[in-house]
Amino acid sequence: MPKQNMVVAEEVLFSVPSASTLFPPPRSKASSANYKELMAHLELHGNWNRASSWVESMKASSPTGPKSTSFLPSDTADSSDCEWRRRHPSALSKFEDLTAAAKGKNVVVFLDYDGTLSPIVDDPDSAFMSESMRAVLQGVAKYFPTAIVSGRCNDKVFSFVQLSELYYAGSHGMDIIGPTKWPDQANAKTILCQPAIAFLPMINEVYNTLLDKTTLIPGSKVENNRFCVSVHFRCVEEKRWNRLAEEVRSVLAAYPDLKLTQGRKVLEIRPTVEWDKGKALEFLLHELGCADGDNMLPLYIGDDRTDEDAFKVLRDRGQGFGILVSKFPKETCASYSLKDPSEVKDFLRDLVDWKRNSLQNN
Numbered sequence: 238m239p240k241q242n243m244v245v246a247e248e249v250l251f252s253v254p255s256a257s258t259l260f261p262p263p264r265s266k267a268s269s270a271n272y273k274e275l276m277a278h279l280e281l282h283g284n285w286n287r288a289s290s291w292v293e294s295m296k297a298s299s300p301t302g303p304k305s306t307s308f309l310p311s312d313t314a315d316s317s318d319c320e321w322r323r324r325h326p327s328a329l330s331k332f333e334d335l336t337a338a339a340k341g342k343n344v345v346v347f348l349d350y351d352g353t354l355s356p357i358v359d360d361p362d363s364a365f366m367s368e369s370m371r372a373v374l375q376g377v378a379k380y381f382p383t384a385i386v387s388g389r390c391n392d393k394v395f396s397f398v399q400l401s402e403l404y405y406a407g408s409h410g411m412d413i414i415g416p417t418k419w420p421d422q423a424n425a426k427t428i429l430c431q432p433a434i435a436f437l438p439m440i441n442e443v444y445n446t447l448l449d450k451t452t453l454i455p456g457s458k459v460e461n462n463r464f465c466v467s468v469h470f471r472c473v474e475e476k477r478w479n480r481l482a483e484e485v486r487s488v489l490a491a492y493p494d495l496k497l498t499q500g501r502k503v504l505e506i507r508p509t510v511e512w513d514k515g516k517a518l519e520f521l522l523h524e525l526g527c528a529d530g531d532n533m534l535p536l537y538i539g540d541d542r543t544d545e546d547a548f549k550v551l552r553d554r555g556q557g558f559g560i561l562v563s564k565f566p567k568e569t570c571a572s573y574s575l576k577d578p579s580e581v582k583d584f585l586r587d588l589v590d591w592k593r594n595s596l597q598n599n
């Protein structure tokens with residue numbers, strides 16, 4: 238499928254050509270210290286000074302509906318859609334292939350929250366999970382170690398999910414805790430992994446400053462995700478995106494240790510630590526004793542650019558499967574697809590039934 242027919246994946250916003258690409262290093266050793274300093278300056282200020290390119294990226298990314306494919310001629314859209322579905326078939330229609338691969342292995346389930354377990358809604362505080370999804374999740378956690386890996390802070394995700402038998406990896410995996418009720422209360426294992434703990438005061442400071450700076454931009458919302466901050470623009474009129482981007486840019490210019498990425502109609506500010514949902518997945522697999530073993534089959538279901546880090550880990554390890562939740566073609570490292578949270582629920586229910594039946598038949 239031609240690249241332009243795919244939805245642009247959300248990406249690190251200041252990934253413009255690096256200064257070192259534009260200015261190759263000097264040959265003499267004597268000039269190299271000055272060169273490093275110059276490069277650091279250009280990387281930071283050159284890139285941070287492009288609020289207008291942020292807006293282009295904000296416009297290009299995060300399509301959520303039929304509008305997003307409207308730039309395609311309809312026959313091209315149809316054929317590219319078919320080709321994409323062939324390469325990333327539905328996890329529901331290929332369920333038997335998946336369970337065949339899982340036979341004799343311990344399945345571990347990783348789930349993103351927004352857009353995967355709950356539908357995308359305008360107000361982030363109202364992204365509730367349905368009771369039926371909760372019941373299915375409870376069933377999943379009964380048979381398989383299950384983790385929620387989210388950009389949100391753990392407290393918020395827990396307030397939506399309300400299941401203490403799960404692992405939670407909030408703040409894009411930078412805050413990992415084990416279940417307080419699995420396999421049973423007495424044996425509950427407390428895992429704690431917080432690789433960005435040193436950034437807490439800085440993140441709080443940035444959150445407060447951003448709250449203050451964006452307060453006059455109607456529709457904007459700043460969310461404190463503990464180890465990262467989200468600036469939502471889903472409800473901001475497009476003519477004001479430039480102003481919002483400019484405010485965020487001006488705040489972040491003072492924090493070289495923070496980076497900016499983009500999700501679904503959201504700007505995300507994160508520490509520059511080498512940690513993401515992929516690292517969280519690897520950490521949890523290791524904790525569960527299946528880092529190197531072939532006896533585990535991890536399944537990771539997610540809808541966002543940030544989930545791609547986890548899909549990539551599974552693809553590179555050749556272990557388990559990534560399942561992308563999307564109604565339309567997207568660049569992805571996932572093997573399979575599901576269209577929306579309702580299909581995710583069906584898939585998880587099938588998984589529980591399959592496990593229950595195979596236990597009964599043994």
Ligand SMILES: O=P(O)(O)OC[C@H]1O[C@H](O[C@H]2O[C@H](CO)[C@@H](O)[C@H](O)[C@H]2O)[C@H](O)[C@@H](O)[C@@H]1O
Pocket residue numbers: 349350351352356357358359360361362364386387388389460462467469471500501502503505541543
């Ligand atoms: O990793 P996730 O669990 O998918 O979290 C990613 C972000 O999700 C939330 O924002 C998204 O969902 C909102 C509610 O549906 C929607 O209004 C927003 O436009 C989406 O970007 C959450 O509010 C963010 O903090 C998370 O980073």
